Amino acid sequence: MIKVFKSPAKYIQGPNILKTQLSEITRYGQAPLIVTDSFVWEMLGKEFCDDLLSEGLAPVLADFDGESSDEQIEKIREKNDPIDFVIALGGGKAIDTGKAVASGLKLAVVVIPTAASTDAPTSAISVTYDEEGFFKTYNYYDKNPDLVFVDTQILVKAPTRMLKSGIADGLATFIEVEAVAKASGKTLAGGAQTIAAYAIAKACEETLLKNARLAVVSNEAQAITPAFEAVVEANTLLSGLGFESGGLAAAHALQNSFSSLEGPIQRMTHGEKVAFTTLVQLILQNESEERVRSFIQLYQEFGLPTTLKELGITEMSDEALFVLCEKTITSQDTIQQMPMELTANDLFSAIKVTDAFVNGLNS
Numbered sequence: 084m085i086k087v088f089k090s091p092a093k094y095i096q097g098p099n100i101l102k103t104q105l106s107e108i109t110r111y112g113q114a115p116l117i118v119t120d121s122f123v124w125e126m127l128g129k130e131f132c133d134d135l136l137s138e139g140l141a142p143v144l145a146d147f148d149g150e151s152s153d154e155q156i157e158k159i160r161e162k163n164d165p166i167d168f169v170i171a172l173g174g175g176k177a178i179d180t181g182k183a184v185a186s187g188l189k190l191a192v193v194v195i196p197t198a199a200s201t202d203a204p205t206s207a208i209s210v211t212y213d214e215e216g217f218f219k220t221y222n223y224y225d226k227n228p229d230l231v232f233v234d235t236q237i238l239v240k241a242p243t244r245m246l247k248s249g250i251a252d253g254l255a256t257f258i259e260v261e262a263v264a265k266a267s268g269k270t271l272a273g274g275a276q277t278i279a280a281y282a283i284a285k286a287c288e289e290t291l292l293k294n295a296r297l298a299v300v301s302n303e304a305q306a307i308t309p310a311f312e313a314v315v316e317a318n319t320l321l322s323g324l325g326f327e328s329g330g331l332a333a334a335h336a337l338q339n340s341f342s343s344l345e346g347p348i349q350r351m352t353h354g355e356k357v358a359f360t361t362l363v364q365l366i367l368q369n370e371s372e373e374r375v376r377s378f379i380q381l382y383q384e385f386g387l388p389t390t391l392k393e394l395g396i397t398e399m400s401d402e403a404l405f406v407l408c409e410k411t412i413t414s415q416d417t418i419q420q421m422p423m424e425l426t427a428n429d430l431f432s433a434i435k436v437t438d439a440f441v442n443g444l445n446s
């Protein structure tokens with residue numbers, strides 16, 4: 084299989100860059116379309132827009148309702164305002180929508196995340212959701228964002244829950260990339276892994292294990308430290324490059340299945356669901372108890388879910404859970420990249436044992 088590595092053209096990270104490095108953004112054109120939700124607009128979008136206006140730009144605000152549905156993306160694309168490039172400012176759904184709109188219009192896209200909560204900003208992939216907000220599908224674009232612009236002064240003020248979620252998403256990366264390596268599997272970049280992607284994923288895990296605790300304290304204190312900068316880079320750049328060109332496996336496939344469930348789990352972030360499903364993958368591949376325990380301990384320190392109950396799955400029968408496992412196993416999702424033959428029963432057992440193991444440790 085051929086090797087493929089993808090990445091954004093440029094990545095810039097640092098405190099206050101939205102003020103000091105504005106020319107990095109304005110070089111993409113005169114009329115940016117800004118995709119942002121009303122909360123981020125009030126918080127910093129308005130001021131950012133004023134800054135663009137004073138630089139002589141003519142920004143256009145997209146009619147974005149906060150959901151990343153096909154209808155929404157189509158609606159924004161069809162509006163005939165003359166625009167030169169797209170700026171996606173905000174969380175996961177604004178970023179996914181901005182990437183999708185830019186790809187359809189064949190325009191450059193600048194991604195400005197307002198939290199280090201997922202590794203979505205750097206990739207040429209976005210997730211679409213159905214009308215009820217459930218995971219629908221991955222969309223693959225021709226190219227990655229032209230610029231990923233990460234202002235750590237904004238991120239350090241974001242809720243700590245977001246950073247912790249990003250850490251969980253980032254910690255899944257090397258575990259899944261390792262599984263794909265063992266399987267000689269295919270990545271989301273559309274080919275085999277490169278040595279580069281594997282090394283980046285490994286650096287992601289090392290960086291997070293070394294810096295995660297201090298970074299969370301920095302976030303709580305709203306004070307930027309080298310540990311905070313390191314974790315922002317790991318959550319955003321290292322995890323993003325790692326998962327796209329290194330591959331996803333069981334943890335993310337199960338996350339996608341869990342996202343279709345109703346009830347309290349709907350209030351969980353992507354990273355929170357990934358924390359639990361990463362443990363399931365570790366059990367599935369018979370990882371050492373020491374390694375499993377070290378992940379459980381870190382997740383618990385951060386209040387990330389490690390049991391079905393904490394994940395918000397409290398009223399699901401074994402029969403319903405088994406059906407979910409069957410759907411996951413027979414899907415075209417990334418569980419197919421695991422290095423061993425898996426049945427619905429294997430997955431069901433791993434979920435039950437993860438839950439029982441943590442409950443046993445807790446009691």
Ligand SMILES: [Zn+2]
Binds near residue numbers: 201202252335353357
């Ligand atoms: Zn993820």
